[in-house]
Amino acid sequence: MQFNNQNQPENWKRGLFFNKKTYADEPLLTFEEARNQLPSPIFESRPDYIECYWRTWEIAYGNTHIPVPESGFVSNFIDAAFNDKIFLWDTVFMTMFCNVAHPYIPGIRSLDNFYCKQLDDGEIAREYVTKTGVEFYKWVNIERKPLHSFFHNHYKHRGLAQINDLEFEVMYKPNLGRTVENPPYLRLDNLNHPILCWAELESFKHTGDLNRLKLVWEPLVRYYDALRYHLYNHYGLFVTDWASMDNSPRNQYLGSGVDISCEMVLVARNLIEIANILINDKKLKEGAIAETDELVSQVVRLEQDAQTFTDSINNLMWDPETGFYYDVTNEGKRSPVKTIAAYWTLLAGVADETQAAKLAEWLNDPNTFFRKHRVPVCAADEPGYDPRGGYWRGSVWAPTNTMVIRGLEKYGYYDLAREIALNHLDNVVKVYKDTGTIWENYPPDSIDSGNADKKDFVGWSGIASTLYLLEHAIGLKGDAVQDELIWRLQPGMGTIGCNRYWFAGKTVNLVATEEANGMYRIKVLSDAPLKLKLQYANRETLVEVNGQAEILI
Template identity: 70%
Template sequence: MTLTNIEKHHLLPRGMYFQKKSYEDVPLLSFEEARSSLPQPIYEQRPDYLECYWKAWEIAYRNLHVPTNESGFVSNFIDAAFNQDVFLWDTVFITMFCNLANPYIPGIRSLDNFYCKQFEDGEIPREMVRETGKDFLPWVNYDRLPLHSYFHNHYGHRRLFQTARPAFEEMFQPKLGRTVEVPPYLTLDNLNHPIMAWAELESYKHTGDAARLELVYEPNLRYYDALQYHLQNHYGLYVTDWASMDNNPRNKYLGSGVDISCEMVLLARNLIDIAKVLIDRCQSRGDKEKAAHYASQINRLDEEASQLTDTINRMMWNDKVGFYFDVQETGEQAPVKTIAAYWSLLAGVATKEQAEKLASWLNDPATFNRVHRVPVCSADEEGYDPRGGYWRGSVWAPTNTMVIRGLEKYGYKDLAKEIALNHLNNVVQIFKDTGTIWENYPPDAVDSGNADKADFVGWSGIAPILYLIEHAIGIKGDARSNELTWQLTPGQGTVGCNRYWFAGKTLNLLAKPQDDGAYRIFASSDAPLTLKVKLINNEVIHEINGDCEFIIEAVRYS
């Protein structure tokens, strides 16, 4: 019997670089079962924060899955609940609030099901059918044509499912300007946002699970190599199509994407950071050969990341405007300002001066500083939709999180917090008005705009869960240094968090305001750690193991 190309595709070997080969996991908990173990935030002045927080967890627990036998998935997972498929881009951001409840929900382990579907050349699909584990068929290059995008410039919002596959001549084929002898297994639609290693490091900072880094290093390295082979063009940049920004005004100009190009720098730098952790593990167990192997990869990755950084700054930075732009196939910069430029901060591509200019755009009411921050398209661009319009102007939790982490990297912590709290406050207000959490939000009004997906947790759980604890209450643990930092805000009243979990430790934390502006801190931990409490210009550090009580004064310096 002769097999079709589609049937041959489904029989290809997969997951050879990921050592978990079969399903293994702990039983899933229901929300009712897990609630008494989840972090319990305290914010006496804002009961609406707490109501939205618990609602977000309740919705998230509806979206937990044990994989079917047919799927070949190897771990329980949380899903975006967007449709019947699982998405790499969505899953990465879902892990970031799930890290806070790591032992009680399959957050970071959800990425296992992408690693176990990796092709021999390193490609990883960004969308798969949840029940079968098969690749989303329209984005499979089953005829092994040269790299192309199936939906490029035809991907209007709500027009995904077409009845017939167009002829190859009608598809978008990027001009790489270099010879690629072996075509990819997937289309360009299915090869974007290489950010799993970033998610792994975010998880590691909270959990301290270095063994997981060892498990995921090789799949991420192979993924990096695959994208470098298939997507790098003659400019030294990386091609993309709509890059998950489905109907953004930028799409008709792509080209080389500032997001995918910066994300490749980010992936290289993330791999370097992971390799350094693994070198320490190898040295501690006397494995000098493996440590030397990681060290050699660091040298290669560092050289490539530096070269790509130089190319991005030469071709994508516009010094006159003070912004990063996509690059068209001609080599000219695209004329649309979008949030994609801010991947340059997270990746460490921008200089200090460039970062300052990017930060200034975030404070500009005519562009990105709207009523609800931060829109994915600048408000002064043609095609911007003040009611959201999906990726024409909406505010999305994942892109906000990217912006916030990038700002923090460059020291703009106050601006990062301001954006996080703006998003949190608007999400909570709209929750109070509508009773639900939405996939995205309009930039120019505090309502649900023209979004149509409610109960979306999904990545929209980031604001009511992660931003509440990390930015509003101010608590963030760092497993690498065994430190917990608590940044208090004057006038916020009694705040804290019971059952705060990080690095295998569980803490109860409470801050009560005093008449003179100071706070009395009550803290307990079931294992040793360093607690740093900050208030205005004052910082108090305590080594705690068990119960601890102290005062932090509201010190001010002129």
């Protein structure tokens, strides 16, 4: 086998399933060029929110890039603001706030640069070097050994000396007759957080771009199949080593991760949703019967997988005595550590209503997850919890908060989801006012930057001051699937709204002014017909807007 000068195998085939093969994109805008096109929020009582919003976008545009030809990347991208590499799960969360500015910043298109590097068995790395486009060498299984972790023999990263001391190839030995004939191209460190499907659906529901779903369908299915093949173990769960939670107290017990196991359920259910969207597409119905049959077959298979994985998670990871989900050790025992990873069970739809209620209770427990800044990634009553953050020992992170919020919404806990979102937004803005910047993470027990060391982190930390502001504070959420804009209004907000709010190819100006009697007078101007769903004071009003409208609610 031949290797190039980055120590990467030259004969590995990449990008077979993604139909965009060469670089092509719209011109990259500067912040100054984009500012008068971006959504412009209105919140008269909170000018600090608005100031932080615009500073966030300014930092974000400083982290957008045209790929160098040597990288082989095919689209412009927003960078993780971490180092000289692009990261899969960082990019996924960046796409979520970039969706509201979709035409004007390379959000979802940033994921193209992962699909175009997908290996021929479906694997996609968590990390690529920006200038060369190659996989980060530490995570590459150059010897093509059975699945293993780099950190088994390299305990030098953010306290990983406490990681579970086990060769991961033993995962295959007791696998009840399962034979894994083809070892992975990538090490276990490189195969975590398979949440690309979630990102694509979040984008589709805001943009309505059906062609995008068609483009990514095969790469997503191949990716799912690769992880199912390589990470599925004899417990019916999925293995991980440190799951990008570098120094978490959970690491010494991994094992089967509750996050990776739930994320595989999430991938399966997201793929089912995407398949049904494609099946129902009029053009597909009229002209591609064979393709429709294949999609239906995939749905059947994925439904079976999702149920099988869900059963295993609930049988082995749910502890009825404490009412919480835990990782599972290689010996099949539940880990004793409560972490934010348990809340992937909500987003994936693994928990039943009773289990979801218990998880919601934990979020309101001041001894565990209800801290001054919500939600720490490690419960406050766990050994090793760091009230100053300590990275994954207690910090509050935008991506995990977003996962928790979306999971709560899935089970109807809208008020709790909004409380957490507004708490995070408010604290991020307070720290911004004190420090002039956005941080990678935040401490749970004080309103400052804690022991975080990365500033100007936009980066996934841009979620709070952009998406949370628009969606949870102001209350606007576009739904391209239903072709409607939902506006959830709260009493006592004063004058709020947004000019140039963008979704589904429409641009809308909205302003709501609270009157003395507690009612809102709403003015709307849209460049295309839309349905405006207003929710206020336990009432819901649907207004057909064609041009402009004025509503009293």
